[in-house]
Ligand SMILES: NC(=O)C1=CN([C@@H]2O[C@H](COP(=O)(O)OP(=O)(O)OC[C@H]3O[C@@H](n4cnc5c(N)ncnc54)[C@H](OP(=O)(O)O)[C@@H]3O)[C@@H](O)[C@H]2O)C=CC1
């Protein structure tokens with residue numbers, strides 16, 4: 001029997017509906033719209049597409065969106081001054097600086113300059129530390145979206161063996177923290193991992209966040225495993241994930257597709273984080 005296809009597009013639409021409802025309630029209580037500011041530096045085409053989707057989704061959810069498009073050759077002080085302005089703007093509840101920044105800009109300094117209460121990406125060291133300590137925090141959107149899909153598919157994750165492939169600050173590390181919070185037994189694999197197929201073969205849950213097209217093969221998987229494919233790779237003009245999808249569908253219990261899996265959830269969670277930040281800032285949460 002082929003695996004269940006996990007429909008991230010449908011789950012994201014449902015979450016966006018719920019967020020729109022919360023945004024209306026926020027507006028009624030606070031007398032203003034929840035506001036998201038997105039900062040895009042340079043003209044990377046993929047980043048421009050993501051920022052466009054975020055802008056559209058923000059408006060559709062009944063929130064106030066602003067996009068700051070800056071030229072690739074701006075200097076660090078100019079960017080830091082914009083962050084300061086957004087930190088001080090009471091109409092801005094969430095700040096997202098699209099990564100990666102063009103070469104020459106110090107993204108760590110920019111991330112650390114964002115007010116942690118407005119850090120809807122969850123990248124500020126304070127939120128990273130709170131997540132690692134198991135404290136309430138603004139949590140990175142992509143891993144939070146993955147947990148949402150996993151809970152929808154499996155219910156409780158307690159006691160399951162989870163393998164996260166990738167240890168980036170944006171996906172792999174926070175993903176592992178969240179799985180730990182869900183009481184999974186977590187293994188984090190990366191480019192120095194020995195015998196990745198053997199490690200993956202033990203996992204009830206596999207999260208692939210590498211950026212290598214179709215690297216995870218079907219015959220690595222434990223039969224019935226739940227596979228979350230975070231990878232977005234452009235190959236000959238189409239999008240493919242980090243998992244060999246057709247192979248995985250013959251072995252796994254459930255698989256997220258690319259596109260239409262994790263990606264749409266990332267944007268829906270960004271909106272959810274923005275309303276959450278807005279409610280906290282207004283003392284409503
Ligand atoms: N769907 C979505 O919403 C999002 C999708 N993405 C996509 O997810 C993927 C990962 O993104 P990101 O985390 O930012 O990528 P990074 O490049 O920052 O991290 C990649 C990770 O994969 C590891 N890795 C590289 N090669 C191997 C290998 N052969 N075996 C095992 N591990 C390996 C690296 O290990 P090491 O640390 O040792 O170098 C690193 O930890 C990309 O395709 C990206 O486009 C990203 C964000 C959001």
Ligand SMILES: Nc1nc(=O)c2c([nH]1)NC[C@@H]1CN(c3ccc(C(=O)N[C@@H](CCC(=O)O)C(=O)O)cc3)C=[N+]21
Nearest residue numbers: 050096097098099100121141232259260261263264266
């Ligand atoms: N500060 C910051 N925060 C981020 O969250 C962030 C970032 N920088 N930089 C880039 C990555 C990547 N990312 C995606 C968001 C949506 C889709 C998405 O919606 N994907 C669609 C397909 C989109 C398409 O067709 O290109 C899908 O998978 O179905 C993908 C990837 C967020 N990121």
